Ligand code: ADP
């Protein structure tokens with residue numbers, strides 16, 4: 001555990017200021033809403049219920065778009081699935097015949113919910129599997145396509161009532177109470193919304209949440225930490241779709257009829273507005289966005305036609321301008337601004353999690369057996385990589401053993417980073433073979449390399465800048481824990497989470513960044529960020545460590561500290577392969593050096609041998625300059 005002095009939570013809040021935690025504030029909000037609920041005018045209750053329904057969908061979009069980085073315009077179609085499923089089951093004679101009276105009328109809406117969820121799950125999973133592979137603008141375009149198709153499907157299917165839709169949807173009945181009015185059903189709507197927000201908040205504050213956040217920072221990094229990014233993207237997509245379907249189900253029983261109009265593409269765009277305007281990556285931003293847009297729409301629909309003298313959907317234009325304005329002024333939506341304004345009264349309780357109640361034992365985590373010294377860990381045989389006509393790697397062979405530091409050096413463009421990609425599963429060699437711990441790794445993804453004990457850093461630092469150092473490092477231990485989404489949502493992962501955090505802090509201490517554990521990674525210097533990447537790799541308890549230019553950007557003392565750390569890791573039995581330009585650093589540290597030029601190995605041996613090699617001097621310095629030797633002294 002970190003010492004208290006490193007722990008920002010240990011500093012007392014400034015005295016004399018009224019401080020509440022976000023949790024207390026949430027509680028106040030919920031209690032106030034609950035107490036006022038019985039007395040609010042009918043119209044207000046109805047508007048609030050609608051806000052709750054929108055916020056439920058928008059919260060899913062916050063997860064999908066704001067956190068996961070996938071834009072969807074098509075969520076309204078999933079709302080439609082949820083609404084139509086229950087409307088059909090509750091009213092259709094065919095459905096009644098199917099069930100043969102086995103389901104009592106009071107239970108029909110629940111059957112509708114089940115059907116809606118099953119259908120949405122199947123459809124979202126299928127759509128996700130097909131469309132989420134698309135990169136860039138293709139994914140949003142695809143969501144528009146299926147959003148439109150589903151809308152027209154609703155309107156053209158006779159058994160769903162065509163454009164007229166389905167009327168006579170019964171109210172929801174819970175424990176004998178008929179929830180026919182917005183005042184009654186609104187309680188359920190807000191209950192479901194708050195429950196969903198709680199579950200998703202928990203999810204984000206967990207191992208899987210860190211994996212989800214990592215999706216946005218580029219899949220390469222997440223995969224290298226052992227995260228199955230394709231699977232996480234689909235799960236996130238399905239989660240957002242299911243929330244939309246639940247909202248649709250509640251909507252159908254609130255309105256008591258359904259038709260295709262509310263599931264049109266422009267509503268899908270409005271829902272995305274809510275998520276983005278409210279808070280992009282902030283769950284409560286969904287509620288804020290839903291409230292603002294709903295109220296604004298309400299007002300605009302009154303004011304604009306009167307102002308312009310004709311009726312029409314003019315509010316859409318105003319929304320567009322509004323979105324432009326908000327995104328110009330408040331890039332992350334309004335929520336961060338609101339919470340900054342409130343920060344005088346609200347104490348950020350994110351840090352209070354630092355001291356765990358029980359002393360977390362890292363034994364909770366999967367422990368990897370460290371290899372015996374001298375054991376062959378990594379073996380590249382005749383690895384070649386061609387980019388078109390360019391041979392970036394030309395039949396490179398090399399080995400890495402446990403308990404050694406092997407340096408890979410060579411001029412810029414020699415093919416070092418390409419070789420790193422070959423031996424870490426980022427890219428496949430054109431020919432040749434890579435073996436890790438005795439296993440052939442042909443066509444395996446980088447998360448399979450991670451699972452076999454390969455940890456790595458990147459030449460261009462890949463951290464989640466807005467997240468704290470400790471969260472970033474904990475991501476490195478992803479594969480050492482097991483708890484999944486459901487456990488995280490229900491907070492059943494706390495012991496494991498405490499162990500992960502303890503392990504992350506231990507690695508941060510060890511790398512000398514203890515004082516920065518709770519600061520956002522982006523606020524560290526570039527050199528420190530490189531060290532954070534090393535700590536992140538170490539959190540995975542690797543036996544092989546690949547470091548791409550770890551000393552770049554480090555100051556002299558930091559380099560020396562890094563040197564000491566790497567020597568210590570070598571003594572513990574790790575095999576370390578390091579690409580580095582700083583010759584003094586390399587020559588003093590490495591046991592063996594391999595020199596690359598134009599993708600080909602031109603020398604390999606001890607630092608002394610390599611320095612004496614005329615070909616190396618030639619390649620490096622283009623002549624008999626002895627800067628290389630100079631540097632090493
Ligand atoms: P180093 O890390 O040693 O500086 P790299 O491995 O980055 O060198 O690059 C080796 C050569 O391969 C360079 O000529 C580079 O332009 C080329 N190269 C690297 N990646 C690609 C790619 N994805 N497509 C085409 N050429 C590439």
Ligand code: MG
Pocket residue numbers: 416417418459
């Ligand atoms: Mg490079």
